[in-house]
Amino acid sequence: MKNYFSSDFRLGVLGGGQLGRMLLSETQKFDIYTVILDASNEAPCAQICNEFHQGDLLDFDTVYTFGKQVDLLTIEIENVNIDALEKLALEGLPIYPKPSNIRIIQNKARQKQFYTDHGIPTAQFSHYAYKEELKHSYENSIIDFPFVWKAARFGYDGNGVKIVRNYEDLESLPDVECITEKLIPFKNELAVIVARNEDGKTKTYPVVEMEFHPEANQVEYVICPARIDESVSEKARDIALKVANAFDFIGLLAVEMFQTHEDEILVNEVAPRTHNSGHYSIEASYTSQFEQHIRSILNLPLGNTNSKAAGIMVNLVGKEGHTGEVLYENMQDVLKMDGVTPHIYGKKITKPFRKMGHVTVVNKDIQKARAIAQKVKETINVISK
């Protein structure tokens, strides 16, 4: 094993947002020297990493030059320059997840095609290079309303996803590469995080249940374990593992899935990194997803993914009508609640629905945890001063 701890080993991370910030908490724990690249000097990681570089993650030269200064490269966001990563990989730099995996996952059309090619259950889809193509397809009755539209690239947190119910909706779509999917009714949105290292060793985290905000299409609660039948849970973990193995993935892969009314599991999409659906693990799991990410990319033994207690994450997003310097109203009342831990991402400016932090509720009793989570949500207000 290489000596990563208190050594001159340099870990590079593309992206310096909240995921990077929570990762830093683990690299600090292991005393792994961490170098971060982000476009903004105000990024949540900027002040607390060992070394911060400012630059555009989509610019070839910036990413390439950054890669030359580290011993191993990982990502906390998938929208990065893959050509630079592939050149770096060819020149011998270990990059996890692998650039070829990120390239597929970056583009939802390629991602969906990958599932189809590998026999992974997913909703039927069509792929369009331009909006004109899509309209043409509708006019020729190849697709019909309602359908789900997804931008092929640069979507996040429900951005770039729309339900198209009529021609007006169709007209208002942006003119970008996209996919459409059948609108599938489902019981639950689930997620499973898989860790896989270079040795091909794998661990899956328990299935979580995601409850969405009805308007913002953002996750409001993540509940671990999901309150579903053990057989469905096993199926979901098996499918998530199958996806990770199909990619020959190295690192952490978050697999989002639908549970249909017939208890079928359909893969919705994946993220090649630590994920919002795994934040509960910091307090509730024996090994947090962030520590597990480090373990997996450094080919260390993977940690125990079981939970010490039930965990529920409440997303803290900026309140509508508030833009400006952030204030976490009623935080004191939240801190009074049992087994509650706030995480504040360090963004100075709040905007409507901007992810500003999260609160984890841990309790031996999942129903109690769910009730406390509701109270947290109802109590705290992320507003501007």
Add this chain to the structure above:
Amino acid sequence: MKNYFSSDFRLGVLGGGQLGRMLLSETQKFDIYTVILDASNEAPCAQICNEFHQGDLLDFDTVYTFGKQVDLLTIEIENVNIDALEKLALEGLPIYPKPSNIRIIQNKARQKQFYTDHGIPTAQFSHYAYKEELKHSYENSIIDFPFVWKAARFGYDGNGVKIVRNYEDLESLPDVECITEKLIPFKNELAVIVARNEDGKTKTYPVVEMEFHPEANQVEYVICPARIDESVSEKARDIALKVANAFDFIGLLAVEMFQTHEDEILVNEVAPRTHNSGHYSIEASYTSQFEQHIRSILNLPLGNTNSKAAGIMVNLVGKEGHTGEVLYENMQDVLKMDGVTPHIYGKKITKPFRKMGHVTVVNKDIQKARAIAQKVKETINVISK
């Protein structure tokens, strides 16, 4: 409540060692801007705090000037210039723990006198300004061998403590202010951490059991909960609380105690800060001692001190015969063990018995945890390259 989260509030910390480093993990979680003063640019906190100041913690001007640049001041080590703290407090700076408490605790003679004055059970002691006084006391048969000798100031981790069994031992003692205590046979060394905020609200952590290294007089394992009778445990928590209340303490107070063969509890000494005996809490407790410290000094509601599972801390100290750049030998084998989390403090140079890190073992079953802890201890070697 003041707005501490993502605000312009500046938290100052005297000391930038491993305790400060673990504290930073919590201030980062809450996005509290943290400024650290330490004598060494190589201190574990230096690279990862928001702002680092280099300077002598015992120098009046350095501490005073530092204090003028923060909104609230706390400590992670008790050997700091108290005169500067008292001047700052007079000028209105909130300082927790209070300078008057630190002044008493800094000096073991004053500390012992405090227990005696407040009816807190502790071993009988005598106080000497110089070694000559102590020798005189022996020659006049006022004390007899064996006895425990403790330097009144600047002891840590068993430094400054000796068992004096004969005249030769007595002769070899340094000539400093000291106390002597009766050598009391005991069953267990226990510790309780008390959190107390400005509102006078208190929480005690479960009693832990400390197993010491026979030669180095350093804690080898901290076991939570202590494997003792519930009645003894309650008594220990009550006494710890009594100490905190007697001090009118604000912050975290670690109370080390002896359990005698008659199940009496005697207070050995206290630390006015986060403590080695509470490191297990990062993984095992609903609220880690470091988060609790933040909550207590900011007069926030105190968190749940219960445990999610049993926790055992294994200290990682430098191996005898090794001085130089550190290598954590067999770390990979440790990472294979169940429920194991290493914490590496970020010290580049190892020395015999230097505290370099710790490993926490968490398990529902305390006997399993103890067995794994033993394996960790036997497996890892903190050596020089």
